[in-house]
Amino acid sequence: MVPHRVAGRGTGARGAACRYASVTPAVPTLRIRRRPRGTRRCARRRTAASLPGSLPGWKRRDAGRLPVAARTLARVTTPRRLPSRAAAAKLARRVAAGEPALGRARRVGRMLRELAETHPDAHCELDFTTPYELAVATILSAQTTDVRVNEVTPKLFARYRAAADYAAADRTELEELIRSTGFYRNKATSLIGLGAAVVEKHAGLLPHTLDELVALPGIGRKTANVILGNAFGIPGITVDTHFGRLVRRWGWTAEEDPVKVEHAVGALVPKRDWTIVSHEVIFHGRRVCHSRKPACGACTLAADCPSYGTGPTDPAQAAVLVKGPSRERLLRLAGAPDDVPPSGTPVDAPHALVAGADQVEAAMDVP
Numbered sequence: 001m002v003p004h005r006v007a008g009r010g011t012g013a014r015g016a017a018c019r020y021a022s023v024t025p026a027v028p029t030l031r032i033r034r035r036p037r038g039t040r041r042c043a044r045r046r047t048a049a050s051l052p053g054s055l056p057g058w059k060r061r062d063a064g065r066l067p068v069a070a071r072t073l074a075r076v077t078t079p080r081r082l083p084s085r086a087a088a089a090k091l092a093r094r095v096a097a098g099e100p101a102l103g104r105a106r107r108v109g110r111m112l113r114e115l116a117e118t119h120p121d122a123h124c125e126l127d128f129t130t131p132y133e134l135a136v137a138t139i140l141s142a143q144t145t146d147v148r149v150n151e152v153t154p155k156l157f158a159r160y161r162a163a164a165d166y167a168a169a170d171r172t173e174l175e176e177l178i179r180s181t182g183f184y185r186n187k188a189t190s191l192i193g194l195g196a197a198v199v200e201k202h203a204g205l206l207p208h209t210l211d212e213l214v215a216l217p218g219i220g221r222k223t224a225n226v227i228l229g230n231a232f233g234i235p236g237i238t239v240d241t242h243f244g245r246l247v248r249r250w251g252w253t254a255e256e257d258p259v260k261v262e263h264a265v266g267a268l269v270p271k272r273d274w275t276i277v278s279h280e281v282i283f284h285g286r287r288v289c290h291s292r293k294p295a296c297g298a299c300t301l302a303a304d305c306p307s308y309g310t311g312p313t314d315p316a317q318a319a320v321l322v323k324g325p326s327r328e329r330l331l332r333l334a335g336a337p338d339d340v341p342p343s344g345t346p347v348d349a350p351h352a353l354v355a356g357a358d359q360v361e362a363a364m365d366v367p
């Protein structure tokens with residue numbers, strides 16, 4: 001049999017002729033075109049065929065990205081498994097006894113990935129269009145909800161547009177505008193003082209360094225990090241009561257002091273993620289890991305949480321504790337049963353604490 005001369009891969013520019021070239025000069029040429037790297041046909045076909053309807057808006061031109069997209073899709077849509085009681089108790093004992101740094105870093109890394117996949121909608125919930133507006137909104141958010149602040153700020157921002165406007169504000173009028181956010185006298189003092197200081201020291205422009213921000217009236221370290229992270233794009237960890245409670249509950253740190261918590265968490269989380277992780281932790285606390293009754297049986301972090309078992313571990317009981325606009329997706333991710341009662345339905349049956357979960361809360365001094 002006369003072999004076909006193969007052109008393409010073994011010949012051409014590189015001059016490496018195929019071993020048949022010299023002996024069969026007249027045989028027909030079969031050209032083999034090289035495919036671009038990373039576009040193996042069979043793999044693409046298989047992946048595309050296995051995904052009908054799975055990726056909304058999937059287009060053929062996306063085919064090159066499908067293998068990665070498919071893996072991601074599988075990971076973010078597969079319901080998580082709850083840990084066994086023995087595994088949960090073992091992790092709780094390990095953390096309470098002082099977890100090795102490497103083990104903690106790996107566990108935190110897994111929890112960070114879970115948080116990102118569980119709360120892809122995490123963001124700053126205060127409405128603002130300029131750094132100064134965010135500073136004002138953050139001052140107003142003390143001891144009240146972001147929703148309440150967002151109700152007040154449209155009128156406020158329309159009336160006072162810049163630092164100089166706040167510096168020259170009529171106190172009574174300002175107090176009236178912000179009254180519904182609570183502590184309105186103190187907040188009015190802070191807003192007027194902030195306006196005056198920004199005009200005097202920074203020519204009316206809000207500074208963008210931590211040291212300069214914390215030197216301004218009404219702005220503490222937490223507010224400064226909110227402004228840096230969300231208005232200036234400079235990574236910052238926002239440690240409030242809820243953030244501190246959660247990271248202690250998860251065994252990320254045992255520190256009580258917010259600044260020490262910030263440094264401890266900063267050492268575990270890549271700097272570029274500081275801002276978004278702050279939002280994700282807060283979202284998880286609001287929706288799943290509540291202070292009194294966390295929904296452990298419907299939690300995507302359960303496998304790596306040393307406090308698993310602090311709340312109900314039965315998926316049906318835990319599911320009623322999950323709150324928020326993404327509740328259904330959270331329950332699906334956590335593998336909760338389909339027929340769960342609506343959020344807020346009383347959970348009657350007492351849950352059995354997983355051995356060791358209380359030790360972690362005690363060791364980390366979680367309130």
Ligand code: SF4
Nearest residue numbers: 289294296299305308
């Ligand atoms: S809900 Fe339970 S398992 Fe989930 S993070 Fe909170 S304490 Fe841990």
